[in-house]
Amino acid sequence: MLRNYIKTAWRNLWKGRVFNTMNVIGLSVAIACCIMLFLTVYFQFTFDRFHVNINKIHQLSFSSSRAEGTEISTAMCAPLAQALKDDYQDIRYITRMANGGATVKYGGKELEKNIHFVDTDFFKMFTFPVVNGNKNNPLADLNDLVLTEYAAKAIFGKENPIGKTIELKYADTPHNFVVSAVVKDFPENSSITFDMLLRFEVTPDYQEHMKHWDWHDHSTFIQLHDNVKPEVFGKQLQTFVNKNFKEVIDGMKKDGAKADANGNVYSLNLLPFANNHFATEINGLEGGQVSKTYVFSLMAIGIFILVIACINFVNLSVARAFTRAREVGVRKTLGAGKWQLLVQFWVETFMVCLFAMVAGIILANFIMPGFNATFRSNMEISMLFKVSHILVMIGVLLLITMIAGLYPALLMMRFKTVSVLKGSVGNAKPGKTRNVLLVTQFTLSTLLIVCTLISWQQISYLKSRPLGYNKDEVISIPIGNSLKGDQALELFRNKMNGQPGITAITGAYDNMGSGKDGSMRTSRIGFDYKGHTVRTTIQGVSYDFLKALDIKLVDGREFSRAMAGDSNAIVINEKMAAQLGKNIRVGDLVPLDENSPSRIIGIVKDYNYRSLRSEIEPLTLVMQGYEINYVFVRVKADNLIRAFNQVKDKWHETFPNVEFTGSWINENTERQYVAEQRLSTIFISGAIIAIIISCIGLLAMSFMIMVQRTKEIGIRKVLGANVGVLVMLLSRDFLKLVLLAAVIAFPLAWWLMSKWLESFVYRTPIYWWIFALAGFIALAIAFLTVSFQSVRAALANPVKSLRSE
Amino acid sequence: MPKSFNNNMLSLQHISKYYQNGPNKAYVINDLSLDIEEGEFVSIMGPSGSGKSTLLNIIGMLDAPTDGYHYFIDQPVHQLKEKQRSALYKQYIGFVFQAYHLIDELTVYENIETPLIYQDIKGSERKALVADMLDRFGIVGKKDLFPSQLSGGQQQLVGVARALISKPKLLLADEPTGNLNSKQGEEIMELFRKLNKEDGVTIVQVTHSEKNAQYGSRIINLLDGRIESSITL
Numbered sequence A: 001m002l003r004n005y006i007k008t009a010w011r012n013l014w015k016g017r018v019f020n021t022m023n024v025i026g027l028s029v030a031i032a033c034c035i036m037l038f039l040t041v042y043f044q045f046t047f048d049r050f051h052v053n054i055n056k057i058h059q060l061s062f063s064s065s066r067a068e069g070t071e072i073s074t075a076m077c078a079p080l081a082q083a084l085k086d087d088y089q090d091i092r093y094i095t096r097m098a099n100g101g102a103t104v105k106y107g108g109k110e111l112e113k114n115i116h117f118v119d120t121d122f123f124k125m126f127t128f129p130v131v132n133g134n135k136n137n138p139l140a141d142l143n144d145l146v147l148t149e150y151a152a153k154a155i156f157g158k159e160n161p162i163g164k165t166i167e168l169k170y171a172d173t174p175h176n177f178v179v180s181a182v183v184k185d186f187p188e189n190s191s192i193t194f195d196m197l198l199r200f201e202v203t204p205d206y207q208e209h210m211k212h213w214d215w216h217d218h219s220t221f222i223q224l225h226d227n228v229k230p231e232v233f234g235k236q237l238q239t240f241v242n243k244n245f246k247e248v249i250d251g252m253k254k255d256g257a258k259a260d261a262n263g264n265v266y267s268l269n270l271l272p273f274a275n276n277h278f279a280t281e282i283n284g285l286e287g288g289q290v291s292k293t294y295v296f297s298l299m300a301i302g303i304f305i306l307v308i309a310c311i312n313f314v315n316l317s318v319a320r321a322f323t324r325a326r327e328v329g330v331r332k333t334l335g336a337g338k339w340q341l342l343v344q345f346w347v348e349t350f351m352v353c354l355f356a357m358v359a360g361i362i363l364a365n366f367i368m369p370g371f372n373a374t375f376r377s378n379m380e381i382s383m384l385f386k387v388s389h390i391l392v393m394i395g396v397l398l399l400i401t402m403i404a405g406l407y408p409a410l411l412m413m414r415f416k417t418v419s420v421l422k423g424s425v426g427n428a429k430p431g432k433t434r435n436v437l438l439v440t441q442f443t444l445s446t447l448l449i450v451c452t453l454i455s456w457q458q459i460s461y462l463k464s465r466p467l468g469y470n471k472d473e474v475i476s477i478p479i480g481n482s483l484k485g486d487q488a489l490e491l492f493r494n495k496m497n498g499q500p501g502i503t504a505i506t507g508a509y510d511n512m513g514s515g516k517d518g519s520m521r522t523s524r525i526g527f528d529y530k531g532h533t534v535r536t537t538i539q540g541v542s543y544d545f546l547k548a549l550d551i552k553l554v555d556g557r558e559f560s561r562a563m564a565g566d567s568n569a570i571v572i573n574e575k576m577a578a579q580l581g582k583n584i585r586v587g588d589l590v591p592l593d594e595n596s597p598s599r600i601i602g603i604v605k606d607y608n609y610r611s612l613r614s615e616i617e618p619l620t621l622v623m624q625g626y627e628i629n630y631v632f633v634r635v636k637a638d639n640l641i642r643a644f645n646q647v648k649d650k651w652h653e654t655f656p657n658v659e660f661t662g663s664w665i666n667e668n669t670e671r672q673y674v675a676e677q678r679l680s681t682i683f684i685s686g687a688i689i690a691i692i693i694s695c696i697g698l699l700a701m702s703f704m705i706m707v708q709r710t711k712e713i714g715i716r717k718v719l720g721a722n723v724g725v726l727v728m729l730l731s732r733d734f735l736k737l738v739l740l741a742a743v744i745a746f747p748l749a750w751w752l753m754s755k756w757l758e759s760f761v762y763r764t765p766i767y768w769w770i771f772a773l774a775g776f777i778a779l780a781i782a783f784l785t786v787s788f789q790s791v792r793a794a795l796a797n798p799v800k801s802l803r804s805e
Numbered sequence B: 001m002p003k004s005f006n007n008n009m010l011s012l013q014h015i016s017k018y019y020q021n022g023p024n025k026a027y028v029i030n031d032l033s034l035d036i037e038e039g040e041f042v043s044i045m046g047p048s049g050s051g052k053s054t055l056l057n058i059i060g061m062l063d064a065p066t067d068g069y070h071y072f073i074d075q076p077v078h079q080l081k082e083k084q085r086s087a088l089y090k091q092y093i094g095f096v097f098q099a100y101h102l103i104d105e106l107t108v109y110e111n112i113e114t115p116l117i118y119q120d121i122k123g124s125e126r127k128a129l130v131a132d133m134l135d136r137f138g139i140v141g142k143k144d145l146f147p148s149q150l151s152g153g154q155q156q157l158v159g160v161a162r163a164l165i166s167k168p169k170l171l172l173a174d175e176p177t178g179n180l181n182s183k184q185g186e187e188i189m190e191l192f193r194k195l196n197k198e199d200g201v202t203i204v205q206v207t208h209s210e211k212n213a214q215y216g217s218r219i220i221n222l223l224d225g226r227i228e229s230s231i232t233l
């Protein structure tokens, strides 16, 4: 019987091959998209899940409830970990973790590698299995070094690295380490990423750090005993905080700190590591955080596309069901039972779906590399062939065929055999369901169009908003780990001296925007000034900083070589000045360091030194105490490419062994919005695909309807209707539906996008014309699609169509 | 209390069928009673719209009457559930249509085979039965053709073969020759006579042609949903 079903199914599919091809194309494109999107979602949601103890690991964070708001910081001080473990039996493991980089020297090779400094508990908490070397305690000795397989291969090639000594140069000094173990490469979706692991004790100035409870510069992770509840444990930590951070608490209270719900102004909390990847609201976590909104958007778009494709499927199947009503009637007279007919139609649907799914997977395989490049993901089609994923796919396949296959089949079952055989069903008006489905499709499509337009607008707003300094024509060069910042800057300055086309050279502690090195530093300090605490971000700079970035002075002057006292002077922004008090003037002393107060020599206009996601905060520019990590070079505007190459060549001349990773600052500031850019790319791709699939459905649908209305068109034409009138007549019903869909989509889109925009401090307003434009786009596309068919129908020879009736 | 009679193939008693037309009932069949015995060959005649097809469809259980009693081989059809009715239908009734109603996507062979599939008959047995039928109707050479490749007469031949494949006791034909030329029509009529005489198949046909009606053993004239006359030849 099944063979018979498949045979009939195949012949039927072949007979309706135009529609079925459309159907299959639409569905397979949708499936390919869904595969991409859902794999990405899966990738994101399984971040860090490879750690066996993921749910037991927590990161420590301080929360300070200040008058201006609560601040959460994951930075810990070196003595804290051991002290905490001594005080609390509930802690099973604890490890500090600091990140750094080093130049590795081995066998004449020099490589830049990333280091994590950790305690020995690290291996018991996190799942980084040793594949070679000391499995029990890989970092037993202070000069032990653990490599990933990847790093081991890069440094040692095919040699066995275990027991080999290599030289690492960090903090300007070379150190020798012995490779004790190699760990398996961590998966792509790991927040903790490193090339090498070293003992925390070998961080620069470790002994000095151990003496201070107020130097916070690394992360600390703990794992509790299995029977300990983190919430309960977290509450007990206050005693520890009160004991060890009394001064901090007193200072905060004096400045009017507001106690939190538990009555504390300063507390130590546990952040579940399982949520690490999505904790975008917290700074200073391991790895790059991804907002759940982003992941859910992907999921929503995936579901939208699938729904749209399924709607096509249902609509086309229903449309075809009308043309096959007679067959159903005949089969009933031949003794077919309800179930036999249902199964027959289901088999047909199943075949189409299966075909579409296979095509979709193949398609996904082809577009995967492009997708990975655009969305910076690392997926492979093989991820799809996991048992769980295959089961899900089979489930989805069955579900789609149930909905898309059984609904039209049930509809056909309801036809009266007698009337079907008389031929009176074939021209029946398609029901409300079809309209509801079409409206749903276009609602989703229009929604995506609006989202695309608004996200575009926000991004171009972010890119074009003046930042308070001139980001054009300035090259920013990361200095790297192997050079000492101020010396490198001086050397380069001398080299560039007298070069034509160079307007200014300066250096800075923190980059402007996000450079090719991907690093970001923030230094904030607080100090007492006239009885209240003042907090400010610090930017370490060199001479000509204001000149190079074209930052406007409100009062005073820039640092000058000619003035002897300038090395301890400061330049502040307007926000900082306001915080210091109304009467602050250039020339006043500010006790950044209580032993030697700094003199204010200039006040600059506020400029956005961070991305536009955050507000401008008090900022202090200083000349000493902060290493120079970046060189900024302002060039003349005439030939930027030549200027860039000139700077690059000079850099290589000055530092033959150091890579040049310079980039334009305006590129750097744009790079800050890659996440938004990516979201917008996803919206636009989603919107385009949704529209295309909807249009395939519309095209097929309008074709069906034209066929049904051939006679009517013929008669109208004979009566003298012209083509334009006919096209309007035929398209009108569809356009009404699309318009209705747009009206439904607008408030939804408005709500969604205003939520999204709320995450920006600086944001574009939502203009009404965006909606008008989106509606117009949807309407225009739908009209083109439908009129393609209606024009054909309207142009057809009426005599022919009337005769065939 | 209406009753059925044992030698009856079917018995319709006070059957009515009407459509609600606004406040009025439009009767298509109006209090019609009819008994047909096994082995009869009945021709139903009457003007267009007199309810012939409706009557045939009621007899064939494709359509249900609004009122009345319907017995088929002693079974009270009006009381049966859909499923039982369909089982009864599958076993005893074959249908031939004016428009042939062959399934376009199936070959001649497959069209004839389809009723057997719905009766869950095994593949090998199906093969033998269909081969028999093809042979008997002289269409072996056409078995792999699709309906669109056949002439009207040939299509109707296949339609009859398909109706007979499950060995029905009652063959219902709604204007079987309506779309055929007179020579093709005669062939079908000869076939019907042979089936009736040699195989004992009870036949009820609707026809417009006096000549074709003469092939039967009884002619029933319908007018406005009532039997105007019933002539046994």
Ligand SMILES: Nc1ncnc2c1ncn2[C@@H]1O[C@H](COP(=O)(O)OP(=O)(O)O)[C@@H](O)[C@H]1O
Residues within 6 Å of the ligand: B019, B026, B028, B046, B047, B048, B049, B050, B051, B052, B053, B054, B055
């Ligand atoms: N669904 C329906 N609604 C209303 N009237 C119907 C319907 N189906 C059939 N009729 C009417 O029933 C009458 C009998 O139809 P039918 O049995 O096909 O006549 P015949 O086959 O004798 O030409 C016709 O007048 C037709 O208009």
Ligand SMILES: [Mg+2]
Residues within 6 Å of the ligand: B052, B053, B054
């Ligand atoms: Mg009729």
